[in-house]
Amino acid sequence: MRKMACAAIALAATLLVAQPALSTCQAHADRHVVLYGAGDDPAVFLWDSRFRLRAYHIATFDEAQAMLPRALLVGGGTRAVIMRCLPRYVQAPYGLGVDDAVEVRILSGPLRGRTGWVSGSDARRAR
Numbered sequence: 726m727r728k729m730a731c732a733a734i735a736l737a738a739t740l741l742v743a744q745p746a747l748s749t750c751q752a753h754a755d756r757h758v759v760l761y762g763a764g765d766d767p768a769v770f771l772w773d774s775r776f777r778l779r780a781y782h783i784a785t786f787d788e789a790q791a792m793l794p795r796a797l798l799v800g801g802g803t804r805a806v807i808m809r810c811l812p813r814y815v816q817a818p819y820g821l822g823v824d825d826a827v828e829v830r831i832l833s834g835p836l837r838g839r840t841g842w843v844s845g846s847d848a849r850r851a852r
Contacts, residue, residue: 771842782816
């Protein structure tokens with residue numbers, strides 16, 4: 726019984742130590758990225774707040790449609806720079822995972838100079 730308790734404590738301590746490593750962003754401030762959406766459409770929604778970014782991903786169809794006027798559509802391939810990142814902030818629909826929320830400043834195209842929030846999976850490292 727004592728060995729099980731020690732093993733449980735060791736496992737809990739290991740998980741607590743590993744948690745910060747699991748909750749770090751893949752994207753880092755000042756990194757140059759290219760914005761590309763997943764799937765067939767490479768365009769990306771640029772949200773005016775991180776709260777709307779998260780709400781959009783868990784919204785029903787009607788709720789999502791009502792939120793769209795608060796987003797700007799950024800063409801795929803737009804260059805941006807990361808301002809900051811919030812790890813594991815965006816919940817995927819139906820609990821299929823989480824994504825980072827990334828604040829970016831647009832560097833190219835008609836929205837140059839604008840800032841906003843995108844999903845971490847839409848911000849790909851520039852080469």
